[in-house]
Amino acid sequence: MHRTKVRIVEDALDANNTIAQANRADFDRAGVTVVNFMSAPGAGKTALLESVLGELAGVSVGVLEGDVQGSLDADRLASLHVPVTQLNTDPSFGGECHLDANMVRSALDEIPLAEIDMLVIENVGNLVCPAEFKVGEDVRVMVSSVTEGEDKPLKYPLMFRTCDLVLVNKIDLLPHLDYDLDRFLYNVDQVNPGVLMMLVSARTGEGIDAWRDWLTGVAASAQKERVHA
Amino acid sequence: MHELSLSGAVLNTVVKHADGRRVGLISLRVGRLRQVVPDTLEFYFRFVARGTICEGATLEQELIEAILRCRSCRCEWEIETPAFRCPTCGGSEVEVAAGNEFEVESIEIEESACIAQR
Numbered sequence: 445m446h447r448t449k450v451r452i453v454e455d456a457l458d459a460n461n462t463i464a465q466a467n468r469a470d471f472d473r474a475g476v477t478v479v480n481f482m483s484a485p486g487a488g489k490t491a492l493l494e495s496v497l498g499e500l501a502g503v504s505v506g507v508l509e510g511d512v513q514g515s516l517d518a519d520r521l522a523s524l525h526v527p528v529t530q531l532n533t534d535p536s537f538g539g540e541c542h543l544d545a546n547m548v549r550s551a552l553d554e555i556p557l558a559e560i561d562m563l564v565i566e567n568v569g570n571l572v573c574p575a576e577f578k579v580g581e582d583v584r585v586m587v588s589s590v591t592e593g594e595d596k597p598l599k600y601p602l603m604f605r606t607c608d609l610v611l612v613n614k615i616d617l618l619p620h621l622d623y624d625l626d627r628f629l630y631n632v633d634q635v636n637p638g639v640l641m642m643l644v645s646a647r648t649g650e651g652i653d654a655w656r657d658w659l660t661g662v663a664a665s666a667q668k669e670r671v672h673a
Numbered sequence: 674m675h676e677l678s679l680s681g682a683v684l685n686t687v688v689k690h691a692d693g694r695r696v697g698l699i700s701l702r703v704g705r706l707r708q709v710v711p712d713t714l715e716f717y718f719r720f721v722a723r724g725t726i727c728e729g730a731t732l733e734q735e736l737i738e739a740i741l742r743c744r745s746c747r748c749e750w751e752i753e754t755p756a757f758r759c760p761t762c763g764g765s766e767v768e769v770a771a772g773n774e775f776e777v778e779s780i781e782i783e784e785s786a787c788i789a790q791r
Contacts, residue, residue: 449779452778454777576679
């Protein structure tokens, strides 16, 4: 018995990235802008979608709802009369704590791509693994709620670093917390300098107009790009 | 916790290149920014490798320090904490020169002298 060394030098996530590119190509062909929407469990992703998805001017939106189990969030969003596709990671994908490109690929046939301009993929609640796995998105949005503490950007830098917008949710609770908002904003800026941040409350509606306008703008600018391409 | 997903990704990459042959050693290059806990990755890898050509293989991990480069003033610096603003000019256009790696660098394949049985 002897050993032969084989040089490989390949990113271990190459396989996922290749499938993510294929997803992105399919979304582009269908003229669909894709948002990967991520946060810790309970930060308010579904509530923040509920507060805008019914009122996106001129944008037909669909949702791919990623959960380990059940369809509680999908049921909430379906009442807004937007097409919602449920993707459960348990049992088909071993109860994974995130969506990856292959899981999203497996759901493509069930998403009415021809009828929508924008697809929001609500990822499984988790600040770690979802950041590692591209799914074919154009932009990444994350929610960080003020009850999570101001140190989270420093603890989960990959998530904060790879997103295009940070929604700081539950700001109506600030008077009741010891949370240092300036410190949090400073920490985000250290990890992802210059990234756009919005202070919002899904409960009171504060800041929701800006969030809705941003989402509408993303869909509109992507459509423009496709027309000029 | 992401070490479980990452060990699955390592296993798939190795299996793709090993062509069905038994693997004795896997050398990884892991950037500090990936926040991988070496012992945890090793633990999960042993678990996902069970019943595969990688069962019992040694996982070698080379830690790559994180080095950033400012696009404005071109200075380079090493970081221990996730602070991505340029300390020299305060610029935000900063690129990661090293530290983002999560690569299978090489593998060692165990081959018996008698390959006629394959």
